[in-house]
Amino acid sequence: MSTLAVITPSYAPDAGLFAELHRSVLEFTPDDTVHHVIVPRADRAAFAAYEGPRCRVLTEPEVVPRHYVRLPRGLWGNLRRPWPPVRGWVIQQAIKIAVAGSVDADVVLIADSDIVLVRPTTATRFTTDGxxxxxxxxxxxxxxxxxHVRWHQVARELLGLPLAPEPPLHDYVTSLNFWDPVIVRAMQQRITETTGRSWFDAFTARLHVSEFILYGVFVDEVLATHPHSDTTICHNSWDDVPMDRETALAFADGLGPEAIGMMISAKSKTPPDVRQAALERCSEIVQRQEAG
Structure with missing residues (x-):
């Protein structure tokens, strides 16, 4: 068993972004870390070159139950419950949970394709007393x-917990997150016991759901024993407009000393050379921070 695994759902249009993420995984994670990328069956060829001892390429049919079928316009159909169709981003969340619960590792790092690691990344970096x-x-x-308020309520319904109190509530959503596979499996079992359905079917039946809120509520309110912290481990830009070089460098200058990753949203369509300039600036900042 390895200490750390990385999980990334992706698809062919993001193959170029995944290449940079995977390069950073190879550079900044331990040598026994395996990067698991899950892609549509039709897109497997776009990721085949990365397959090897440190990268496992899985297709969606290897993860999603057989009674789910892909539909046009990014939707899925559950043949056991045909209506309403399941949105693609809900399936993607379920895929993260499924793979996180099945990998042979102590800890999994959930990272989308538009993230790049910029510092050494180990499980022990984010543990307290083991x-x-x-x-x-x-x-x-x-x-x-x-x-977010709705996501909290749905998480509680799936886990069989009382109604959520009035806000404010804790936020567990982040672009780069560590999960414990043992906890993920316990969460899956809890959902199955609560709903009387497979956890996958119960999860994807919800129109509004967040995998990170679900995991966080489970850890905090069912287990109630684990340490927590507000760690901004990824320096994020969620803007959906392209960055120019000046904007990208100004963004990179905000990289904090705790950040292990950088994310410029793929939806922004920022040119590759501009993303690369931001990454290079982040690398310079890391070097200065660690030297100081």
Whole structure:
């Protein structure tokens, strides 16, 4: 068993971004870390070159139950419950949970394709007394965040917990997150016992759901024994407009000393050379921070 595994759902349009993420995984994680990338069956060829001792390429049919079928426009159908169709981003979340619960590792790092690691990344970096810390922003969800409030309620319904109190609530959503596979498996079992359905079917039946809120609520309110912290481990830009070089460098200059990754949203369509300039600036900043 390895100490750390990395999980990335991706697809062909993001293959170029994945290449940079995977390069950083090879550079900044221990030698026994395996990067698991899950892609549509039709896109496997775009990722085949990365397959080897430190990269496992899985296709969606290897992870998603057989009674799910792909539909047009990014939707999925559950043949046991055909309506409503399942949105692709919900399936992607379920894939993260499924793979995280099945990997042979002590800790999994969930990383989307548009993230790049910029510092050495190990499981012990985010443990306290041998226990993995839960990412949590205390009272980070307020009444003006209705989707997050709904995600909390859905998590409680799936886990068989009482109704959520009024906001503020804790926020567990982050672009780069560590999970414990043992906890993931216990969470899957809890959902199955609570709903009387397979956890996958119960999860994907919800129109509004967040895998990170679900995991966080489970750890905090079912297990209630694990340490937590507000660790900003990824320097993020969620803007959906392309960055130019000047904007990208200004963004990179904000890299904090705790950040192990950088993310410029793929939705921004920022040119590769501009992303590379931001990454190089981040590398320079890391070198200065560590030298100082």
């Amino acid at each position: 226990e993995l810390r839960l990412h949590r922003v205390n009272d980070g969800v307020h009444a003006g965040m209705p989707r």
